[in-house]
Amino acid sequence: xxxxxxxxxxxxxxxxxxxxxxxxxxxxxxxxxxxxxxxxxxxxxxxxxxxxxxxxxxxxxxxxxxxxxxxxxxxxxxxxxxxxxxxxxxxxxxxxxxxxxxxxxxxxxxxxxxxxxxxxxxxxxxxxxxxxxxxxxxxxxxxxxxxxxxxxxxxxxxxxxxxxxxxxxxxxxxxxxxxxxxxxxxxxxxxxxxxxxxxxxxxxxxxxxxxxxxxxxxxxxxxxxxxxxxxxxxxxxxxxxxxxxxxxxxxxxxxxxxxxxxxxxxxxxxxxxxxxxxxxxxxxxxxxxxxxxxxxxxxxxxxxxxxxxxxxxxxxxxxxxxxxxxxxxxxxxxxxxxxxxxxxxxxxxxxxxxxxxxxxxxxxxxxxxxxxxxxxxxxxxxxxxxxxxxxxxxxxxxxxxxxxxxxxxxxxxxxxxxxxxxxxxxxxxxxxxxxxxxxxxxxxxxxxxxxxxxxxxxxxxxxxxxxxxxxxxxxxxxxxxxxxxxxxxxxxxxxxxxxxxxxxxxxxxxxxxxxxxxxxxxxxxxxxxxxxxxxxxx
Numbered sequence: 001x002x003x004x005x006x007x008x009x010x011x012x013x014x015x016x017x018x019x020x021x022x023x024x025x026x027x028x029x030x031x032x033x034x035x036x037x038x039x040x041x042x043x044x045x046x047x048x049x050x051x052x053x054x055x056x057x058x059x060x061x062x063x064x065x066x067x068x069x070x071x072x073x074x075x076x077x078x079x080x081x082x083x084x085x086x087x088x089x090x091x092x093x094x095x096x097x098x099x100x101x102x103x104x105x106x107x108x109x110x111x112x113x114x115x116x117x118x119x120x121x122x123x124x125x126x127x128x129x130x131x132x133x134x135x136x137x138x139x140x141x142x143x144x145x146x147x148x149x150x151x152x153x154x155x156x157x158x159x160x161x162x163x164x165x166x167x168x169x170x171x172x173x174x175x176x177x178x179x180x181x182x183x184x185x186x187x188x189x190x191x192x193x194x195x196x197x198x199x200x201x202x203x204x205x206x207x208x209x210x211x212x213x214x215x216x217x218x219x220x221x222x223x224x225x226x227x228x229x230x231x232x233x234x235x236x237x238x239x240x241x242x243x244x245x246x247x248x249x250x251x252x253x254x255x256x257x258x259x260x261x262x263x264x265x266x267x268x269x270x271x272x273x274x275x276x277x278x279x280x281x282x283x284x285x286x287x288x289x290x291x292x293x294x295x296x297x298x299x300x301x302x303x304x305x306x307x308x309x310x311x312x313x314x315x316x317x318x319x320x321x322x323x324x325x326x327x328x329x330x331x332x333x334x335x336x337x338x339x340x341x342x343x344x345x346x347x348x349x350x351x352x353x354x355x356x357x358x359x360x361x362x363x364x365x366x367x368x369x370x371x372x373x374x375x376x377x378x379x380x381x382x383x384x385x386x387x388x389x390x391x392x393x394x395x396x397x398x399x400x401x402x403x404x405x406x407x408x409x410x411x412x413x414x415x416x417x418x419x420x421x422x423x424x425x426x427x428x429x430x431x432x433x434x435x436x437x438x439x440x441x442x443x444x445x446x447x448x449x450x451x452x453x454x455x456x457x458x459x460x461x462x463x464x465x466x467x468x469x470x471x472x473x474x475x476x477x478x479x480x481x482x483x484x485x486x487x488x489x490x491x492x493x494x495x496x497x498x499x500x501x502x503x504x505x506x507x508x509x510x511x512x513x514x515x516x517x518x519x520x521x522x523x524x525x526x527x528x529x530x531x532x533x534x535x536x537x538x
Contacts, residue, residue: 028075028077028081029081029083031053032053032055032073032075032083033083033089035092036055036073036089036090036091036092037055037091037092037094038055038056038057038073038091038092038093038094038100039054039055039056039094039095040056040057040093040094040095041056041057041059041093041096041100041107042059043056043058043059044058044059044060044061044062044063044066045062045063045064045066046064046065046066046074046080050076051076052076052077052078053075053076053077054075054076055073055074055075055076055091056073056074056075057071057072057073057074057091057093057107058070058071058072058073058074058082060296060298065080066080069082070298071085071298071300072084072085073085073091085102085107086102087102087103088101088102088103089101089102090102091107103358105298105300105301105302105308105355106300106354106355106356107355108355108357108358181357181368181369182350182351182352182366182367182368183351183357183360183367183368183369184349184350184351184359184360184361184362184366184367185236185350185351185366185367185368186234186236186324186348186349186350186362186366187234187362187363187364187365187366188234188362188363188364189346189347189348189349189359189360189361189362190211190217190218190219190346190347190348190361190362191206191219191346191363192204192206192219192221192232192345192346192348193206193219196234197232197233197234198232198233198234198235199231199232200229200230200231200232200233201223201224201226201227201229201230201231201337202221202222202223202224202230202231202232202328202342203222203224204219204220204221204222204232205219205220205222206219207219208220208344209252209254209344209345209346210252210304210305210306210344211250211304211306211346211347212250212302212303212304212306212347213303214303214304217346217347218250218252218306218344218345218346218347219344219345219346220254220342220343220344220345221326221328221342221343221344221345222339222340222341222342223256223328223337223338223339223340223341223342224337224339225336225337225338225339226336226337227336227337228335228336228337229327230327230328230337230342231325231326231327231328232325232326232345233323233324233325233326234323234324234348235266235321235322235323236321236322236323236324236350237319237320237321238315238319238320238321238322239319240317240318240319242315242317242352243314243315243316243317244295244312244313244314244315244352244353245263245312245313245315245322245350245351245352246310246311246312246313246350246351246352246353246354246355246356247261247263247310247311247313247324247348247349247350248308248309248310248311248347248348248349248350248356249261249308249309249326249345249346249347249348249349250302250306250307250308250345250346250347250348250359251276251278251306251307251309251326251343251344251345252278252304252305252306252307252343252344252345253278253279253305253307253343254341254342254343254344255338255340255341255342255343256328256329256330256341256342256343257277257278257279258275258276258277258278258328258329258330258331259275259276259278259309259326259327259328259329259343259345260273260274260275260276260285260325260326260327260329261273261274261276261297261309261310261311261324261325261326261327262274262311262323262324262325262326262327263292263311263313263315263322263323263324263325264292264322264323264325265290265291265292265320265321265322265323266321266323268289269289269290270289270290270291270292271287271288271289271290271292272286272287272288272289272292272293272294272295272311272313273285273286273287273294273311274286274287274294274297274311275329276297276299276307276309277299278299278307278343281299281300281301281307282299283297283298283299291315291316291318291320292313292314292315293313293314293315294311294312294313295312295313295314296311296312296354297309297310297311297312298310306344310354310355310356312354324348324350326345326348328342328343347359347361405432405433406430406431406432406433407430407431407463408428408429408430408431409429409430409431409440409442409461409462409463410427410428410429410461411427411428411429411442411443411444411459411460411461411462411531412427412444412459412460412461413444413446413449413453413457413458413459413523413527413529414453414457414458414460415453415454415455415456415457415458415520416455416456416457416458417454417455417456418452418453418454418455418520419453420449420450420452420453420454420520421450421452422446422448422449422450422453423446423447423448423450424444424445424446424447425445425446425447426443426444426445426528427442427443427444427445428442428443428444429441429442429443429461429462430442431462431463431464433464433537436467436536436537437534437535437536437537438464438534438535438536438537439533439534440462440464440531440532440533440534440535441530441531441532441533442459442462442530442531442532443528443529443530443531444459444528444529445526445527445528446523446525446526446527446528447525447526448525449523449524449525449527453520453523454520455519455520456505456506456517456518456519456520457506457517457518457519457520457522457523458503458504458505458506459495459503459504459506459529459531460502460503460504461502462502462504463502464502464535464537465500465501465502465537466497466498466499466500466501466502466535466536466537467499467500467535467536467537468499468500469499470499471499472498472499473496473497473498473499474496474497474533474535474536475494475495475496475533476495476496476497476504476531476532476533476534476535477495477531477532477533478493478494478495478506478529478530478531479529479530479531480493480527480528480529481528481529481530482526482527482528483523483524483525483526483527483528484518484522484523484524484527484529485522485523485524486508486522487508487516487522489510489513490508490509490510490513490516491509491510491511492508492509492510493506493507493508493509493518494506494507494508494509494515495507495531495533497533497535504531504533505517506518506529
C-alpha cells in the first residue's frame with residue numbers, strides 16, 4: 001500500500017475493499033501529528049496502561065514493544081505505532097513545557113522555549129522564562145573561588161527572557177565565570193586536510209563528497225597499507241569545570257563501511273569510544289577507560305547517503321587536552337589497510353551538550369557565542385541576584401530595576417599624589433542600589449589633616465564605579481561646611497565622578513574660568529564635607 005511522502009498517511013487504492021480502515025488509520029496519524037503533544041521524551045520502556053492518543057519520543061536503548069524504535073514517535077491507538085521524524089517536524093513536550101523541532105537529526109528547543117542543556121531548581125514564569133540557581137547548572141564547577149557556568153545557546157532564548165543567576169554561598173567576594181555557548185569548539189571543522197587535524201597513516205582528498213546540503217565539501221579519509229591505525233584527530237584544550245564533551249562527524253561510506261569515533265586524552269588509557277556500522281546505523285563496541293566515560297552514541301540518516309554520528313562522553317573536571325578522533329575500521333583490529341580506500345567525512349563538531357546545536361562551520365577559530373563582546377565574563381557578586389539577559393546580538397549583564405538593596409560605606413579624604421593618613425572625627429556613608437543606579441550620601445570630618453597629603457583632593461571608599469563610557473562625567477552635589485579655601489577667581493565648590501572610577505573628585509568653579517580640581521593645599525584640619533549623588537554604574 002502506498003503512503004504519503006512526509007507523514008506516511010496510507011493512500012486509498014483503486015477498487016480497495018474496506019476503505020474506511022485505511023481512511024481511519026490516516027486520520028489517527030493526522031490527529032497525532034496536528035499540534036503534536038508529547039507526554040515524555042525520556043522513556044525507553046513503554047508506559048503501563050496508556051490511553052488512546054498518548055504520544056512519546058522513544059529514548060535510546062528502548063525495550064519491550066519499543067525495541068528498535070529509538071528516536072521515533074510512538075503513539076498508542078489500541079496498540080503502539082511508530083512514526084519517523086522528518087526535518088522541520090514540531091511538537092510540544094508536555095511534562096517539560098517546551099516546544100521542540102526536529103533538525104539535523106535531533107530534536108531541539110525552538111526559540112522562545114526553555115533553554116537546552118540546563119538543569120533548573122528555581123521556578124520560571126511568563127516574564128522570566130527560566131530561573132536557575134548556580135548550583136543546579138550542569139556542567140558547573142563550584143568552590144570557594146566561585147563557579148564556572150556555561151550558558152545555554154543564545155539563539156534558543158527569547159529576547160524578552162532573563163536568567164537570574166544567584167550566588168551560591170555567603171562570601172560576597174565569590175566569583176561567577178560565565179562562558180558563552182559553544183557552537184563548535186573545533187577549528188577547520190570541514191577541512192580535514194588542515195594541519196589542525198593530525199593524520200595517522202591516512203591521506204586526505206579534499207572536497208570530493210556530497211555533504212547533506214548537496215555541496216561537494218566532504219573530504220575523503222583514505223588509508224595507506226602499513227598499519228591498522230588509519231585516523232584523524234584534533235586536540236581541544238578543555239577548561240576546568242567542564243564535565244561533558246559531545247562530538248559528531250558527518251560520514252558517508254565509500255570503500256569502508258565502519259568507523260570508530262573517540263574522545264580521549266591522546267591514548268587509550270583515558271578514552272571513550274564507539275564503533276559505527278554506517279550501512280545499518282548500528283552503534284556497537286562501546287568502551288570507557290580512565291577519565292573518560294561513554295554515555296551514549298547515535299548514528300542517524302542525513303540527505304545524500306550521509307550519516308551523522310555522535311558520541312557523548314563524561315570527563316573529569318580538571319583542565320586537560322582532549323582529542324576528537326575518527327578512525328577507519330574494516331572488521332579487524334589488525335588489518336593493514338588498502339591504499340586509497342576510506343570514507344567521506346567532514347562537518348566535525350564538538351560541544352558540551354547533546355544534542356549539539358545546528359552545525360557551525362569553522363576555520364582558524366572555534367565558534368563560541370559572545371557575552372558582552374567576549375566569550376567569557378567574570379562577575380564578582382556583592383549580594384543580591386545578578387541578571388544575565390539577551391541583548392540584540394549578545395549576552396549582556398544587568399540588574400533589573402526591581403532589584404533593590406542598600407548598605408553603608410566609609411568615606412576617606414586623600415590626595416592623588418600622596419594619600420596621607422588623616423585623623424577623622426566623623427565618617428559615615430550610605431548607599432541604595434536600584435538596578436544599575438546608585439543613590440549615595442556621606443559626611444566626613446577630618447579633625448587632623450596629614451601635612452603629607454598632596455595632589456588633587458578627593459573622596460574614596462564608595463564601593464561602586466561610575467558607568468564606563470569614555471569622557472562621561474557624572475556630577476554629584478557637594479557641601480563644604482568648613483576649612484576649605486577657594487582659589488582666587490573661583491566662587492563655588494563642585495564634585496564629579498569619571499568613567500569606570502569610584503573616586504569622587506573635588507573641584508572649584510567660577511564665572512568664565514575653567515573648572516579646576518581642588519588641591520590638598522586648599523584644605524586644613526577641621527575640614528567637613530557632605531556629598532550626595534546618583535550615578536549610573538556598569
